[in-house]
Amino acid sequence: MAIVRTKTQWFLIxxxxxxxxxLGLFLPDDWVVWxxxxxxxxxxxxxxxxxxxxxxxxxxxxxxxxxxxxYTAAVLSSRYGLSPWATLPLAGLFAGLVGLIFATPALRIxxxxxxxxxxxxxxxxxxxxxxxxxxxxxxxxxxxxxIEVGGRKLGLAGSYVGYWWLTLGLLVLILILAKNIQRTxxxxxxxxxxxxxxxxxxxxxxxxxTKLVAFFIGCFFAGIAGWLWAHFYTHITPDQFTxxxxxxxxxxxxxxxxxxxxxAIFGVTLIRLTDKTVDYxxxxxxxxxxxxxxQVPFSLPLIVFALVVIFFILxxxxxxxxxxxxxxxxxxxxxFAY
Amino acid sequence: MVLNLAYGEMIAILSxxxxxxxxxxxxxxxxxxxxxxxxxxxxxxxxxRSFIRPLIGQPFLALLMMTLMLMFLFKGILVLxxxxxxxxxxxxxxxxxxxxxxxxxxAPLWAFGAAIFIFLLLTLLFxxxxxxxxxxxxxxxxxxxxxLGIKVKQIFSLSWVISGALAAICGILLGLVQMVTPEMGDIxxxxxxxxxxxxxxxxxPGALVGGLTLGVAEALGGFYWTDVREIVPWVLMLLIxxxxxxxxxxxxxxERI
Numbered sequence: 001m002a003i004v005r006t007k008t009q010w011f012l013i014x015x016x017x018x019x020x021x022x023l024g025l026f027l028p029d030d031w032v033v034w035x036x037x038x039x040x041x042x043x044x045x046x047x048x049x050x051x052x053x054x055x056x057x058x059x060x061x062x063x064x065x066x067x068x069x070x071y072t073a074a075v076l077s078s079r080y081g082l083s084p085w086a087t088l089p090l091a092g093l094f095a096g097l098v099g100l101i102f103a104t105p106a107l108r109i110x111x112x113x114x115x116x117x118x119x120x121x122x123x124x125x126x127x128x129x130x131x132x133x134x135x136x137x138x139x140x141x142x143x144x145x146x147i148e149v150g151g152r153k154l155g156l157a158g159s160y161v162g163y164w165w166l167t168l169g170l171l172v173l174i175l176i177l178a179k180n181i182q183r184t185x186x187x188x189x190x191x192x193x194x195x196x197x198x199x200x201x202x203x204x205x206x207x208x209x210t211k212l213v214a215f216f217i218g219c220f221f222a223g224i225a226g227w228l229w230a231h232f233y234t235h236i237t238p239d240q241f242t243x244x245x246x247x248x249x250x251x252x253x254x255x256x257x258x259x260x261x262x263x264a265i266f267g268v269t270l271i272r273l274t275d276k277t278v279d280y281x282x283x284x285x286x287x288x289x290x291x292x293x294x295q296v297p298f299s300l301p302l303i304v305f306a307l308v309v310i311f312f313i314l315x316x317x318x319x320x321x322x323x324x325x326x327x328x329x330x331x332x333x334x335x336f337a338y
Numbered sequence: 339m340v341l342n343l344a345y346g347e348m349i350a351i352l353s354x355x356x357x358x359x360x361x362x363x364x365x366x367x368x369x370x371x372x373x374x375x376x377x378x379x380x381x382x383x384x385x386x387r388s389f390i391r392p393l394i395g396q397p398f399l400a401l402l403m404m405t406l407m408l409m410f411l412f413k414g415i416l417v418l419x420x421x422x423x424x425x426x427x428x429x430x431x432x433x434x435x436x437x438x439x440x441x442x443x444x445a446p447l448w449a450f451g452a453a454i455f456i457f458l459l460l461t462l463l464f465x466x467x468x469x470x471x472x473x474x475x476x477x478x479x480x481x482x483x484x485x486l487g488i489k490v491k492q493i494f495s496l497s498w499v500i501s502g503a504l505a506a507i508c509g510i511l512l513g514l515v516q517m518v519t520p521e522m523g524d525i526x527x528x529x530x531x532x533x534x535x536x537x538x539x540x541x542x543p544g545a546l547v548g549g550l551t552l553g554v555a556e557a558l559g560g561f562y563w564t565d566v567r568e569i570v571p572w573v574l575m576l577l578i579x580x581x582x583x584x585x586x587x588x589x590x591x592x593e594r595i
């Protein structure tokens with residue numbers, strides 16, 4: 001069965017795309033930046049979905065792999081003068097390869113211990129980026145040339161809306177890729193490894209190879225997200241990719257629903273919306289309580305994010321997408337119960 | 339079995355609480371420490387009741403995510419209430435003790451002594467008391483412990499209360515050894531996790547050996563190039579995970595379908 005089956009679905013997709021494309025033209029600048037960040041995080045979270053949601057290998061290092069992609073793009077562009085379009089696949093490739101390196105412990109360990117090794121990966125990769133000063137500029141970071149299309153710069157240096165269209169295009173491509181990967185043999189192998197890896201091994205799934213491929217694809221997507229990040233901000237530092245960001249991504253798939261691409265998108269949207277709301281709230285609270293103004297912007301996002309994810313873990317561990325599916329079911333079956 | 343990654347932040351919050359009791363409320367030292375102890379135990383109890391107990395049947399990774407979110411929550415509350423200020427305790431001992439040609443600061447020495455004492459206490463608890471034995475049975479198999487007449491949920495509560503009280507002790511000692519800063523909770527994740535994995539998750543002597551190993555490795559690593567100090571715990575953790583995931587003294591997990 002095709003992913004898009006009826007003409008109505010095609011029409012709605014086209015409508016949705018037109019909506020998102022024109023949305024960028026009418027929103028104020030800070031909302032367009034919000035949309036761009038939504039797109040970038042969505043690509044990284046789709047990578048995490050393949051790794052964690054489909055294959056069951058919880059990864060707490062996704063931000064570090066994003067950093068690898070970003071730094072690959074930066075170093076190749078500024079030192080070797082490669083065009084941004086050439087660095088795009090290379091950023092994904094390098095991030096995937098680094099992911100493979102940290103996936104090799106998967107030969108011997110599984111589950112909880114693999115999670116710990118991804119935490120180690122997060123800290124080790126960022127430390128290497130900080131220490132390798134001749135290549136990466138250390139703590140001060142590295143500048144990235146902006147993308148130019150038809151003479152106009154995109155991103156922070158130029159047109160925000162143009163960058164949003166670039167992000168949207170990449171996001172749609174990655175979404176199609178992710179949805180299709182789920183339906184191939186490899187995708188089924190991922191799900192088999194997640195659900196019961198001993199049984200999967202018994203029926204002939206090569207565990208090690210499957211986990212490696214999952215890590216490669218997940219980190220490839222993270223690398224692409226990193227490329228987008230680097231070219232938007234035009235200056236990257238290791239401090240932009242912390243353990244906290246990795247946990248943000250994990251929170252997004254938990255909140256959205258772990259086994260589905262739509263769930264990943266739901267999760268990213270919900271968490272980004274709460275982050276934006278918390279920004280507004282922080283401003284209001286800072287003005288109301290001036291003595292707290294230095295502390296609120298740092299602590300409030302942490303508290304609200306933690307409460308939202310805790311709420312979902314306790315109340316709906318299967319995520320927002322599961323609730324949405326129940327709603328669809330109710331709507332379809334009403335007034336019947338089944 | 340629950341791996342509590344929020345432990346570092348629990349220690350931090352209790353430290354700040356003690357500081358607040360000492361300065362804003364002006365309580366005498368003994369009373370403040372007692373209150374902090376009670377607060378730690380109470381905090382452990384409340385955490386277990388509200389956040390851990392609803393997750394009893396769920397896979398281990400759900401609990402892990404819960405404790406990670408609690409880590410954020412505590413860090414946020416800490417910074418919100420006390421801001422970025424760092425403090426040091428007034429009752430911190432000063433001076434240097436010299437013996438055997440080595441000069442040592444008194445505060446880490448106290449901490450070392452307290453750690454040894456607590457290790458001995460815990461070992462005695464788990465080996466010789468009924469409660470300790472009950473805890474070990476519950477850690478091994480819930481069904482068996484229930485058939486033995488042990489109230490599993492009570493044991494959960496008790497373990498969290500004990501861990502909260504220990505967090506209070508840890509908070510005092512950490513505040514003495516280093517200053518009370520907003521980042522003091524981060525070592526719970528960075529070093530505590532590594533020590534527990536090095537030593538093996540079920541073993542107390544393993545934790546001691548792991549801690550000493552980590553300390554020595556850090557000191558050696560930092561001798562040649564100071565920046566290496568921060569990465570030594572993580573590299574050590576990666577090594578132990580590759581070579582011997584269940585730790586030096588841990589129990590190997592045998593998986594059956």
